[in-house]
Amino acid sequence: MTSSSTESLEVEVSTYYEYYNDYLDAPKPCSKESVKRFAASFLPVLYTLVFLVGLIGNVLVIVVLVKYKRLKSMTDVYLLNLAISDLLFVLSLPFWSYFTIEQWVFGTPWCKIMSWIYLVGFYSGIFFIMLMSIDRYLAIVRAVFSLKARTAFHGLITSLVVWLVALSASVPELVFSESFNERNYTTCKPKYPGNFTRWKLFSTLEINILGLLLPFIVMTFCYSMIIKTLVHCRNEKKNKAVKMIFAVMIMFFFFWTPYNIVIFLQLLEITGVIRDCQVSRNLDYARQVTEILSLFHCCLNPVIYFFMGEKFKQYVKMLFRNWWLPGGICKWCGVPITYYTESTSSFHTHSTAEQDAL
Missing domain, CATH: 1.20.1070.10 (Rhodopsin 7-helix transmembrane proteins)
Structure with missing residues (x-):
């Protein structure tokens, strides 16, 4: 083998190893x-x-x-x-x-x-x-x-x-x-x-x-x-x-x-x-x-x-009192309902039975 061919082979081998090492060192997909x-x-x-x-x-x-x-x-x-x-x-x-x-x-x-x-x-x-x-x-x-x-x-x-x-x-x-x-x-x-x-x-x-x-x-x-x-x-x-x-x-x-x-x-x-x-x-x-x-x-x-x-609590109670489903449940159970009367700016408490009687 001639010196020129030997040098060419060495360059190819060196290039291959450089590429292989770079490939190993390259960041892998995460x-x-x-x-x-x-x-x-x-x-x-x-x-x-x-x-x-x-x-x-x-x-x-x-x-x-x-x-x-x-x-x-x-x-x-x-x-x-x-x-x-x-x-x-x-x-x-x-x-x-x-x-x-x-x-x-x-x-x-x-x-x-x-x-x-x-x-x-x-x-x-x-x-x-x-x-x-x-x-x-x-x-x-x-x-x-x-x-x-x-x-x-x-x-x-x-x-x-x-x-x-x-x-x-x-x-x-x-x-x-x-x-x-x-x-x-x-x-x-x-x-x-x-x-x-x-x-x-x-x-x-x-x-x-x-x-x-x-x-x-x-x-x-x-x-x-x-x-x-x-x-x-x-x-x-x-x-x-x-x-x-x-x-x-x-x-x-x-x-x-x-x-x-x-x-x-x-x-x-x-x-x-x-x-x-x-x-x-x-x-x-x-x-x-x-x-x-x-x-x-x-x-x-x-x-x-x-x-x-x-006030927000009272408004929520008013909302649920006026809604037929919770109001009906409270009426059936006889649970007192607290509500807010804006015209008098005061709070009142009555049972549902008392409200029906009024």
Whole structure:
């Protein structure tokens, strides 16, 4: 064998080993089958639970506010819009529940609509909680100014602005969400054109800023000023009102902060900062759990109103007393019914038998 042929053989062998070593060192596809099985095993049950509780609770809030409160104040307007925002979450859950079990079978139009509704409900709910904080700030810290500012009309105007902002912030989800085949699996998620990382960075930062940072700044300012005012002016009625809004705020941060942290960490994975496959799977598990935790938040506001608002309890009792099924059961059992007479602004208690005799 000549020297030239020997050198050629050595080059080929060297190239082969370099290619083989590079192949061994190359990152292997990260299997997410265990994540899919985990989602299919428990997410449909939790989605169904959130759907039922959130639907019943928020519809009850809307009925009470419209039927009895008649939206006479800015606070009532904000509470109504917050309940509508929460309903947007729960109405999309049956679709996502089926998606966790099977593939996305509803096509691109419904993929766009459901993704959009979900994000609109997310942003609008956050913004209305912020407006409720500002409303409490005006009522307690700027009491004189609030006499003119805190009207139902101004509540309707600011609510309209909030819905427009929430709809605008959710436009990318409506435009880019698609149903397409990915690794023999039909999915529904945003399909960004051009630079995927840049669009994902924009989307994640938008959620983190509008969904967590901005509410934190606004609520911290409002409630710090409220606490400062209440220290110098103790009022039992004001304290009760603030407790309810505080509960709404604390619950919001408790249920939404973990989700925002996880999606930010997943952004680091997309940009290449996090490369470990097991870490990637753990983030997928964490996103599923924290997303369910955040969805449970839409069920909590009605519970907070019922247990912390005395008038809300009475309105709910009135609603059930006037509804034929619970009223008939109470009449048959002889259970006393408490109701509210708005004309005299007082509460009365009679048994159903005494009411029939009158």
